[in-house]
Amino acid sequence: MELVQCTKCLLDTTAPTITFDKEGKCNYCVYFETLEESVLKVPIDRKKEKLLSILDEIKKNSKKNEYDCIIGLSGGVDSSYLCYMAKQWNLRPLLVHFDNGWNTEHAVKNIENITKILNYDLITYVLNWEEFKDLQRSYFKSNVLDLEMPTDQLIGAALYEIAYKKKIKYILSGHNLETEAINPVGWTCKIKDDYENLKDIHQQFGSIKIRTLPKLSIYRKYIYEVVFGIQQIILLNYIPYNKAEVKQTIIDKIGWTDYGWKHFESIFTRFYQGYILPNKANIDKRKMHLSNLVMSHQITKAEAVKEMEKESYPMSMQLEDREYVMKKLDFDEEFMTGFLSNKPIAHENYKTNQQLKIRILMFLLKSVLYIPVRILRFVGVLTKPIQNN
Numbered sequence: 296m297e298l299v300q301c302t303k304c305l306l307d308t309t310a311p312t313i314t315f316d317k318e319g320k321c322n323y324c325v326y327f328e329t330l331e332e333s334v335l336k337v338p339i340d341r342k343k344e345k346l347l348s349i350l351d352e353i354k355k356n357s358k359k360n361e362y363d364c365i366i367g368l369s370g371g372v373d374s375s376y377l378c379y380m381a382k383q384w385n386l387r388p389l390l391v392h393f394d395n396g397w398n399t400e401h402a403v404k405n406i407e408n409i410t411k412i413l414n415y416d417l418i419t420y421v422l423n424w425e426e427f428k429d430l431q432r433s434y435f436k437s438n439v440l441d442l443e444m445p446t447d448q449l450i451g452a453a454l455y456e457i458a459y460k461k462k463i464k465y466i467l468s469g470h471n472l473e474t475e476a477i478n479p480v481g482w483t484c485k486i487k488d489d490y491e492n493l494k495d496i497h498q499q500f501g502s503i504k505i506r507t508l509p510k511l512s513i514y515r516k517y518i519y520e521v522v523f524g525i526q527q528i529i530l531l532n533y534i535p536y537n538k539a540e541v542k543q544t545i546i547d548k549i550g551w552t553d554y555g556w557k558h559f560e561s562i563f564t565r566f567y568q569g570y571i572l573p574n575k576a577n578i579d580k581r582k583m584h585l586s587n588l589v590m591s592h593q594i595t596k597a598e599a600v601k602e603m604e605k606e607s608y609p610m611s612m613q614l615e616d617r618e619y620v621m622k623k624l625d626f627d628e629e630f631m632t633g634f635l636s637n638k639p640i641a642h643e644n645y646k647t648n649q650q651l652k653i654r655i656l657m658f659l660l661k662s663v664l665y666i667p668v669r670i671l672r673f674v675g676v677l678t679k680p681i682q683n684n
């Protein structure tokens with residue numbers, strides 16, 4: 296089938312649900328333009344006012360605590376910049392670094408520098424490798440697309456767990472619309488924090504019992520949020536976010552060094568995005584990352600096209616990573632070759648948290664808690680959630 300590309304960005308018909316208007320502009324560009332009107336073009340003064348009121352509330356509701364928020368720090372651009380900004384905003388965050396066994400030395404060095412320069416406390420959450428390895432192996436064997444789901448989900452679970460134990464209400468997220476608004480449907484799983492999906496995949500393909508990894512079922516998350524008032528806060532949308540400028544700031548101010556590619560702070564992520572996805576599913580996520588920058592007018596389409604002419608990352612490194620990943624996860628050549636030649640299947644082939652049973656239980660939980668929570672919020676026993684986007 297011939298590849299059709301959007302006239303405005305880099306996305307093309309390798310994204311399964313892409314559609315084009317009469318001018319050849321894709322649905323993701325149209326979506327971004329709507330977003331631009333409603334969120335990104337809000338006058339800076341209004342954004343600043345909103346930001347200050349959120350910061351005030353975070354501080355006011357955390358007066359008695361040692362920390363007023365948590366930041367998950369990967370060592371990548373967004374989370375590093377968020378830590379830098381937290382200092383400018385006079386926040387008292389606890390930094391949490393998640394060690395799933397795949398961090399690059401480069402990312403670890405960035406984290407050390409940031410923590411030292413900003414003088415913040417850091418917890419490194421180290422996963423039990425044998426258990427995490429078994430979980431990752433089961434994802435390969437299940438043949439679903441999103442092999443990053445275990446890491447993404449466990450990071451969230453770890454952050455909520457620490458927030459609960461340390462009585463911290465706010466988890467700051469490094470997400471931002473300027474560079475991360477677009478995520479083509481079909482290029483990742485639909486619900487990253489679908490614990491039922493993860494559990495079923497591991498039950499079917501895992502070989503050891505998981506005892507120590509952090510868990511975050513849909514019910515537990517709801518209790519954390521509604522009863523204990525833990526909430527995720529996205530602040531980077533209230534300030535200008537230009538990738539090149541942000542990078543320069545963290546290089547100059549907090550000793551961050553560049554490794555050249557987005558999300559390459561982990562060897563597994565590098566291999567998954569730069570090798571597995573293109574070879575197994577014909578997905579090149581650089582199209583998505585670069586399209587975001589084109590849509591937010593941070594680079595031109597011509598610059599993005601030029602960037603795409605390069606290899607995803609050096610071929611010699613791709614082959615080294617392939618050997619390393621196979622060795623670390625105990626896969627032989629035959630398995631890896633077979634795995635790469637099989638087209639991935641949808642996550643919905645396994646149980647999900649959209650099953651009727653789960654939906655009914657969630658409905659009951661929400662109904663039971665609805666009135667008591669409203670009353671306890673009204674009398675000030677429970678904290679009201681902060682409105683943010």
Ligand SMILES: [Zn+2]
Nearest residue numbers: 301304321324
């Ligand atoms: Zn487009």
